Amino acid sequence: MPQDATAQEPAITATGSATAVDRTAHGGGASTDSEDGWHKTACILCENNCGIQVQLDRRRLAKIRGDKEHVHTHGYTCNKALRLDHYQNGGVRLTTPLRREADGSYREIGWDTALAEIGAKLKAIRDQHGGPSIFFYGGGGQGNHLGGAYRGPLQHILGSRYRSNPLAQEKCGEAWVDAHLAGGHTVGDFEHAEVSVFIGKNPWQSHGVARARTVLKQISKDPTRTMIVIDPIRSETADLADIHLQVRPGTDAWCLAAIVGAIVQDDLIDHEFASAHLTDDRQILATLRAVDIAAYARTCGIEEGVLRAVAVRIATATSVSTYEDLGVQQGPNSTVVSYLNKLTWLLTGNFAKQGAMNVHSSLAAIGSYETELRRTPVSGALMPAGLVPCNVIAEEILTDHPHRFRAMMIDSANPAHSLADSKRFRASLAELELVVVVDVALTETGRLADYVLPAASQFEKWETTFFNFEFPVNSFQLRKPLLDPLPGTMPEAEIYSRLYEEIAGVPRRRLAVLRTAARLGRRPYFAAFAAMAALDKTVMSKAAYLLYRTLGPTLPEGAAQAAALWGLSLKLFRTHPDAAKRAGHHTFNDLFDAIITNRSGVDFTRDGYDASWRYGNRNNQKISLDIPPVIEALAQLPQTPATHTSTEYPVIVVAGQRRSFTANTIIRDNSWRKNGSTGALRVNPEDAHAWGLDEGGRARIYTRRGTAEATVEIDDRLQRGHAALPNGFGLDLPATQSDGVGSADGRPLIDSDLGTQRIGVALNELTDSALRDAFAGNPWHKHVPARIEKSATSLNKPGPAEPSRS
Numbered sequence: 001m002p003q004d005a006t007a008q009e010p011a012i013t014a015t016g017s018a019t020a021v022d023r024t025a026h027g028g029g030a031s032t033d034s035e036d037g038w039h040k041t042a043c044i045l046c047e048n049n050c051g052i053q054v055q056l057d058r059r060r061l062a063k064i065r066g067d068k069e070h071v072h073t074h075g076y077t078c079n080k081a082l083r084l085d086h087y088q089n090g091g092v093r094l095t096t097p098l099r100r101e102a103d104g105s106y107r108e109i110g111w112d113t114a115l116a117e118i119g120a121k122l123k124a125i126r127d128q129h130g131g132p133s134i135f136f137y138g139g140g141g142q143g144n145h146l147g148g149a150y151r152g153p154l155q156h157i158l159g160s161r162y163r164s165n166p167l168a169q170e171k172c173g174e175a176w177v178d179a180h181l182a183g184g185h186t187v188g189d190f191e192h193a194e195v196s197v198f199i200g201k202n203p204w205q206s207h208g209v210a211r212a213r214t215v216l217k218q219i220s221k222d223p224t225r226t227m228i229v230i231d232p233i234r235s236e237t238a239d240l241a242d243i244h245l246q247v248r249p250g251t252d253a254w255c256l257a258a259i260v261g262a263i264v265q266d267d268l269i270d271h272e273f274a275s276a277h278l279t280d281d282r283q284i285l286a287t288l289r290a291v292d293i294a295a296y297a298r299t300c301g302i303e304e305g306v307l308r309a310v311a312v313r314i315a316t317a318t319s320v321s322t323y324e325d326l327g328v329q330q331g332p333n334s335t336v337v338s339y340l341n342k343l344t345w346l347l348t349g350n351f352a353k354q355g356a357m358n359v360h361s362s363l364a365a366i367g368s369y370e371t372e373l374r375r376t377p378v379s380g381a382l383m384p385a386g387l388v389p390c391n392v393i394a395e396e397i398l399t400d401h402p403h404r405f406r407a408m409m410i411d412s413a414n415p416a417h418s419l420a421d422s423k424r425f426r427a428s429l430a431e432l433e434l435v436v437v438v439d440v441a442l443t444e445t446g447r448l449a450d451y452v453l454p455a456a457s458q459f460e461k462w463e464t465t466f467f468n469f470e471f472p473v474n475s476f477q478l479r480k481p482l483l484d485p486l487p488g489t490m491p492e493a494e495i496y497s498r499l500y501e502e503i504a505g506v507p508r509r510r511l512a513v514l515r516t517a518a519r520l521g522r523r524p525y526f527a528a529f530a531a532m533a534a535l536d537k538t539v540m541s542k543a544a545y546l547l548y549r550t551l552g553p554t555l556p557e558g559a560a561q562a563a564a565l566w567g568l569s570l571k572l573f574r575t576h577p578d579a580a581k582r583a584g585h586h587t588f589n590d591l592f593d594a595i596i597t598n599r600s601g602v603d604f605t606r607d608g609y610d611a612s613w614r615y616g617n618r619n620n621q622k623i624s625l626d627i628p629p630v631i632e633a634l635a636q637l638p639q640t641p642a643t644h645t646s647t648e649y650p651v652i653v654v655a656g657q658r659r660s661f662t663a664n665t666i667i668r669d670n671s672w673r674k675n676g677s678t679g680a681l682r683v684n685p686e687d688a689h690a691w692g693l694d695e696g697g698r699a700r701i702y703t704r705r706g707t708a709e710a711t712v713e714i715d716d717r718l719q720r721g722h723a724a725l726p727n728g729f730g731l732d733l734p735a736t737q738s739d740g741v742g743s744a745d746g747r748p749l750i751d752s753d754l755g756t757q758r759i760g761v762a763l764n765e766l767t768d769s770a771l772r773d774a775f776a777g778n779p780w781h782k783h784v785p786a787r788i789e790k791s792a793t794s795l796n797k798p799g800p801a802e803p804s805r806s
C-alpha cells in the first residue's frame with residue numbers, strides 16, 4: 001500500500017467521523033480547462049496560490065484573471081498575479097545543464113553526462129562518508145511542491161537523513177509548539193472570527209489568509225468584529241485594525257505575556273473548556289500569575305490598561321483566531337511568542353469550533369509534528385519539524401567534524417541569498433565536495449554550485465501546492481501545464497527519477513510487472529503494487545518513483561507527474577475515509593480521478609469541527625499545556641534583554657518587509673514591479689532629520705556582518721529607531737537584461753566580473769546567523785541591530801569579495 005509518497009512523515013493519523021458542514025461542494029463535475037482560450041492554473045507567488053485563468057500568446061502569459069470557479073479563492077487575486085509573465089518570460093532561463101570547471105567558469109553539458117556524473121559523485125560520497133553526509137535543501141517554493149514527492153526515493157537510496165527548507169527559518173518553532181499542544185498545524189478562521197489577532201503579520205501585503213484584502217475589509221467594516229494587530233510598524237493591516245498595539249520592536253514576548261497574564265490574573269479563563277480539555281497547567285498558570293503586567297507593559301511600550309482591555313476582548317468573544325508570522329517568528333524569543341500566542345486561544349476556549357483555531361487535514365504533510373526532536377550531527381541543534389534549522393547549516397559544514405555535511409542537493413530555493421549571513425553560507429558551500437542546484441534560472445546559489453540542472457517552469461509541467469490549510473473543508477488543485485517544457489529543461493519528477501536510476505539501477509522486472517498491471521486497470525495495478533509491497537518492505541520507500549514510471553504513462557493528457565497523488569489519495573482513504581467520502585469521493589481512485597480532471601481544484605475532505613481533535617491526534621480531546629523549557633524561558637523574561645541595540649548599532653532594521661511588489665526571489669526580472677521600486681529603506685521622519693537623510697537620497701546601513709546602500713523613503717509608519725528594507729531585492733541579474741528601473745539615485749550595482757547588476761539590498765549580506773532563537777534557531781531577520789548614515793557616495797559600493805571555490 002503506497003503511503004506518503006513525499007519524503008515527509010504524515011502529520012495526521014486519526015479518522016474523522018463528524019457531521020458534514022455547509023459549503024458548496026466542488027468534489028464532482030470537472031470544469032473544462034480551456035474555455036475561450038482561457039487556461040486554468042494558479043498564481044505561484046505566495047502560499048495562497050490563487051486560482052487564475054491565462055490567455056496565451058505563443059509562450060507569453062498574455063492575459064491573466066482570477067478563476068471564479070476556483071474551489072478556494074473564488075476569483076480573487078492581488079496585484080501580483082497579473083504580472084506572472086515576468087516569471088515565465090522575464091528572466092534568463094537555463095536551457096542546458098551546467099558544470100563548473102576548475103577555473104570557475106561554467107560549461108554546458110548534456111543531460112546524460114550531467115546525471116551520470118552527479119550520480120557517480122553522490123555514490124562516491126555516500127560510500128566514503130555515509131549517506132547522512134548528503135544534505136537536501138529546498139524543494140517547493142511557494143507553489144511547486146509536486147516534484148518534491150519524487151525526491152524521496154533518491155534521498156532514501158542514498159541513505160540521506162538530513163534535509164531542510166525555508167520553513168526552518170520561520171515556521172518550525174511554531175510547529176514544535178503546535179506538536180505539543182493541538183498536535184498538528186493550526187489555522188485560524190478569519191472569515192468567521194469575532195476577534196482576529198495578527199501578530200507580526202501583515203496580511204494586506206503578504207496574504208496567508210485567503211482573499212486577504214476582501215476578508216480584512218469585511219472585518220474592518222463590521223462593528224461587531226474586532227481586529228487586533230501587534231506590529232511596531234503601522235502596517236496597511238494596522239490601518240484597518242480596531243486596536244493596533246504598536247509595540248517596541250522585538251518585545252512581543254512581554255506584550256503577549258502581559259495579555260495572557262491578564263487572562264489568568266483577572267480570571268478570564270474559559271473554565272468550562274479548560275476543565276474539559278486542558279491538562280498539566282500547573283506550571284504555566286503559576287508562571288503567568290507571577291507576570292508583572294505593569295512592568296511588561298512598560299517593556300513593550302503599550303499602556304497596561306490597553307493590554308488588559310485586549311485580554312478582556314479576547315476572553316469575551318464568541319470566537320478568536322490568531323495568526324503569527326515573520327514579525328515575531330524572525331525576531332527575539334520567537335518560540336516563547338509562539339507558545340504565548342497559542343495560550344491566548346487555548347485558555348479562552350477558542351479551539352475546534354467555527355471562527356477559532358483548528359487543525360486541518362492534509363493530502364501531503366508539509367512537516368512532521370513531533371515533540372521529541374532529533375539533533376543535527378555537528379552542532380547538536382534541535383531539529384523541530386524534522387528539519388535542520390537554516391541558521392546552523394553553515395556550522396554543520398565549516399568544521400572538521402567527521403559527521404559534517406559533504407554534499408548539498410538544492411532545489412527550488414536560493415539559500416545563498418535567502419539564509420542569514422550570506423558571506424558565511426557562501427563559504428560553507430565552497431567547502432562541500434558537491435553542490436547541485438535544480439532551478440529555472442542561474443541564481444546566486446547556482447553560481448556557487450558544481451552542477452546546475454535546468455528545471456521546467458511551474459507553467460511547463462504538472463504542478464501543485466501542498467499548502468492545503470483549510471478547515472473544515474480542505475481543497476487541492478492539480479495544475480495542468482500551460483506550455484511544453486522549454487527545450488533543454490525537465491520537470492523535477494524526471495530529474496529525480498533519472499538520478500534514482502543512476503544510483504539504484506533500473507528495476508526492470510518490477511517496472512514490467514507494474515506496467516502490465518497498469519494497462520489492465522487500476523484494480524489489478526493496486527493488487528500488483530500491494531503484493532510487491534508485502535513481499536519487500538523497501539518498495540514503499542521508492543513508491544513515488546515506481547508510480548511515476550508505471551502508473552504515470554497511463555494517466556490522461558500526459559499527467560505522469562501526477563502519479564504520486566494516487567498514493568497520497570490512497571493514504572488519505574486509509575486514514576480519513578469518512579472525511580474524503582463526505583467531500584464526495586467514494587473511493588481513493590475516485591478522489592484521484594477528480595484531482596486529475598478538475599482544473600479549478602477539488603475538495604478532498606469535509607469535516608465537523610470536532611475533527612480538529614482527530615487531525616491533531618488528540619482523540620481524548622485533551623491538550624497538555626506543559627512545555628517545560630519554554631515555560632522556563634517565559635519565567636526568565638524579567639532577566640532577558642529586551643533591547644539589542646548598542647552605541648555602535650543603535651537602530652533596529654527590519655530586513656525583509658513584504659511590500660506590494662515583492663515575491664521572495666521567484667521573479668528574476670526587476671521590471672516586473674509596476675511601481676518601479678528600487679527597494680527603499682523606510683525611516684521615521686525625525687530619524688531622517690537627525691541622520692541628515694533626504695527623501696530619495698541614499699543611506700548606508702552598517703551591521704556587524706556587512707554594509708549596504710539603499711534609497712531613502714521617509715515614512716511616519718515607522719517609530720523612531722526602527723527602519724525597514726523590503727525582501728526580494730538585491731538579486732544579481734544579468735547586466736544585459738534591461739530593466740528600466742535604474743534611476744540616478746537607485747542606480748544598479750554593476751559587477752563586471754560576474755556580468756551582473758544588482759538593484760536594492762541583498763538583505764542577508766547584513767544579517768548574522770548567530771542571532772537566532774534558542775529553541776528553533778529562527779533567524780532574527782526582522783530584528784537586525786544596525787547603524788544608518790547618510791551615504792557619502794550616490795553609488796552602491798561592491799560587497800565583500802566572493803570566496804573562491806577552488
Ligand SMILES: Nc1nc2c(c(=O)[nH]1)N[C@H]1C(S)=C(S)[C@@H](COP(=O)(O)OP(=O)(O)OC[C@H]3O[C@@H](n4cnc5c(=O)[nH]c(N)nc54)[C@H](O)[C@@H]3O)O[C@H]1N2
Nearest residue numbers: 200201202206230233249250325326327657658662663664
Ligand atoms: N508581497 C509579498 N507577499 C508575500 C511574500 C513576498 O515576498 N511578498 N512572501 C511570502 C512568505 S515566504 C511569507 S513567509 C509571508 C510573510 O508574511 P509576513 O510575516 O506578514 O511579512 P513581513 O512583512 O515579513 O512581516 C510582517 C510584519 O511584521 C512586522 N514586524 C517587524 N518587526 C516586528 C516585531 O518586532 N514585532 C511584531 N509584532 N511585528 C514586527 C513588520 O512590520 C510587518 O508588518 O509572506 C508571503 N507573502
Ligand SMILES: Nc1nc2c(c(=O)[nH]1)N[C@H]1C(S)=C(S)[C@@H](COP(=O)(O)OP(=O)(O)OC[C@H]3O[C@@H](n4cnc5c(=O)[nH]c(N)nc54)[C@H](O)[C@@H]3O)O[C@H]1N2
Nearest residue numbers: 166412413414415418438439455458655656664665763781
Ligand atoms: N533577510 C531575510 N531573509 C529572508 C526573509 C526575510 O524576510 N528577510 N524571508 C525568508 C522567507 S520567509 C523565505 S520563505 C525564504 C525564501 O527564500 P528561498 O526559499 O530560498 O527562495 P525563493 O526566493 O522563494 O526562491 C525560489 C527559487 O525557486 C526557483 N524556481 C522557480 N520555479 C521553479 C521550478 O519550477 N523549479 C525549480 N527547481 N526552481 C524553481 C526560483 O528561480 C528561485 O531561485 O527567504 C527567507 N529569507
Ligand code: SF4
Nearest residue numbers: 043046049050078081
Ligand atoms: S501573490 Fe496574490 S494572487 Fe498570487 S497567490 Fe498570493 S494573494 Fe494570490
Ligand SMILES: [Mo]
Nearest residue numbers: 166167170326
Ligand atoms: Mo516564507
